[in-house]
Amino acid sequence: MKKKPTKERIIETALLLFEENGFHAVTVDRIVKESGSSKGGFYHNFKSKDELLYTVHDSFITYILDKAEDAYNRYSTPAERLYETIRSFVMMFELYRPHVTVFYQESLYLNKEYFETIKLKRRRYKNMMFSLVEEGIACGEFRKEIPVPITSMAIFGMTNWTYKWYKETGQYSIKEIANIYADLVMNAVLTKEASLKPEYARFFLRSELETS
Amino acid sequence: MKKKPTKERIIETALLLFEENGFHAVTVDRIVKESGSSKGGFYHNFKSKDELLYTVHDSFITYILDKAEDAYNRYSTPAERLYETIRSFVMMFELYRPHVTVFYQESLYLNKEYFETIKLKRRRYKNMMFSLVEEGIACGEFRKEIPVPITSMAIFGMTNWTYKWYKETGQYSIKEIANIYADLVMNAVLTKEASLKPEYARFFLRSELETS
DNA sequence: TTTAGCAGACTAACCAGTCGGTTAATTTAG
DNA sequence: CTAAATTAACCGACTGGTTAGTCTGCTAAA
Numbered sequence: 001m002k003k004k005p006t007k008e009r010i011i012e013t014a015l016l017l018f019e020e021n022g023f024h025a026v027t028v029d030r031i032v033k034e035s036g037s038s039k040g041g042f043y044h045n046f047k048s049k050d051e052l053l054y055t056v057h058d059s060f061i062t063y064i065l066d067k068a069e070d071a072y073n074r075y076s077t078p079a080e081r082l083y084e085t086i087r088s089f090v091m092m093f094e095l096y097r098p099h100v101t102v103f104y105q106e107s108l109y110l111n112k113e114y115f116e117t118i119k120l121k122r123r124r125y126k127n128m129m130f131s132l133v134e135e136g137i138a139c140g141e142f143r144k145e146i147p148v149p150i151t152s153m154a155i156f157g158m159t160n161w162t163y164k165w166y167k168e169t170g171q172y173s174i175k176e177i178a179n180i181y182a183d184l185v186m187n188a189v190l191t192k193e194a195s196l197k198p199e200y201a202r203f204f205l206r207s208e209l210e211t212s
Numbered sequence: 213m214k215k216k217p218t219k220e221r222i223i224e225t226a227l228l229l230f231e232e233n234g235f236h237a238v239t240v241d242r243i244v245k246e247s248g249s250s251k252g253g254f255y256h257n258f259k260s261k262d263e264l265l266y267t268v269h270d271s272f273i274t275y276i277l278d279k280a281e282d283a284y285n286r287y288s289t290p291a292e293r294l295y296e297t298i299r300s301f302v303m304m305f306e307l308y309r310p311h312v313t314v315f316y317q318e319s320l321y322l323n324k325e326y327f328e329t330i331k332l333k334r335r336r337y338k339n340m341m342f343s344l345v346e347e348g349i350a351c352g353e354f355r356k357e358i359p360v361p362i363t364s365m366a367i368f369g370m371t372n373w374t375y376k377w378y379k380e381t382g383q384y385s386i387k388e389i390a391n392i393y394a395d396l397v398m399n400a401v402l403t404k405e406a407s408l409k410p411e412y413a414r415f416f417l418r419s420e421l422e423t424s
Numbered sequence: 425t426t427t428a429g430c431a432g433a434c435t436a437a438c439c440a441g442t443c444g445g446t447t448a449a450t451t452t453a454g
Numbered sequence: 455c456t457a458a459a460t461t462a463a464c465c466g467a468c469t470g471g472t473t474a475g476t477c478t479g480c481t482a483a484a
Contacts, residue, residue, distance in 0.1 A: 038430060038431045108237070145419035153377055160373060165365055239440080256462085257463090
């Protein structure tokens with residue numbers, strides 16, 4: 001049984017403590033104690049408590065940017081891309097819910113320089129969603145009466161909010177939730193014609209009656 | 213020119229400071245200074261810094277519960293009730309955005325007893341949304357394949373998230389945003405038949421072409 | 425020998441809350 | 455109505471506890 005490196009142990013412990021108690025309510029002494037490390041160990045691996053917070057932020061946004069680019073490259077129509085982006089984002093909560101919580105809850109407390117770096121990556125993610133919706137409207141798959149920025153932020157809100165309530169032990173699996181969210185969004189944005197395309201039928205949930 | 217009472221001035225100042233900097237990054241000394249009061253004035257009006265945080269929380273949740281009950285009583289079909297609830301919720305941001313920010317951002321730091329009180333009211337609001345969706349499915353206006361809890365939380369997420377990005381100076385007015393959100397949700401949840409009812413036509417945005 | 429990694433006692437700064445005192449309003453007594 | 459007494463509202467210097475970060479030193483690997 002080989003022990004994980006100190007740095008990793010500190011990050012993992014801090015992540016869970018920050019999630020539950022908030023950045024300011026968690027002391028370095030507590031992180032150090034619960035991760036089985038020491039003040040010396042902590043400040044050997046991190047310049048400051050702020051740098052630790054930044055590390056947690058960056059690991060998540062880097063991961064999710066990667067996933068979104070992936071969904072974009074694997075599919076060719078806006079409808080498919082949006083569908084996959086939403087599903088992969090929601091399914092990410094299985095592994096990264098604590099990261100997301102800290103990301104959205106504690107970013108206020110990031111130092112100015114750290115905050116700027118994160119903001120850039122965050123903006124890149126936002127722009128990807130805007131483009132997705134814009135392309136969908138441009139090619140006639142999405143309804144043209146829904147404005148790009150508001151629709152995009154609505155989708156973000158719906159998916160991001162999951163961190164506030166999702167529990168692994170809940171009655172719906174993360175995959176089911178992902179499919180429901182994707183269904184809701186596709187119903188909300190697709191034009192009538194696009195939603196009737198047989199190759200897009202897979203986007204929609206089926207009611208029990210239809211299956212019989 | 214009569215001055216507002218100390219208590220109000222403290223609440224208003226604290227609200228803005230908490231919103232921008234977070235509860236723990238704002239000291240009582242700073243609140244006192246920027247509101248033109250003093251330590252004595254502060255502790256005369258509040259038992260503790262925690263009680264001030266509670267006051268801010270309670271004023272918002274009480275207001276929004278009221279609005280939701282109102283929307284419920286003024287209309288008689290689930291579709292109309294949901295439509296109005298969403299619109300009144302989003303329009304609330306015009307006045308209460310700082311409250312909402314503090315409500316969702318700093319509730320971690322509420323004392324146990326205070327937190328319990330707020331949790332009860334929060335739960336009442338959640339239950340209202342669940343009932344709304346449930347009744348819509350039961351009477352056949354909403355699609356029966358969308359599960360009540362997930363759909364409800366999706367609607368919450370979409371609307372609540374607004375506090376993260378809404379600016380009064382943005383290109384869309386709060387009323388426009390409210391109408392767009394309501395359109396998206398109605399498209400997502402209504403059955404085909406319900407959405408064709410002429411009395412529900414007002415729920416949907418019209419594209420420029422249709423108006424000519 | 426050197427140095428990376430870590431341990432833990434120590435410190436300086438910060439901050440929520442206290443306390444003794446002041447002023448202004450309201451109530452009571454004559 | 456007037457003076458005295460009481461209370462509400464407020465002021466700001468001070469304190470005691472807390473906490474991020476430092477520093478000296480130890481151990482084991484290179």
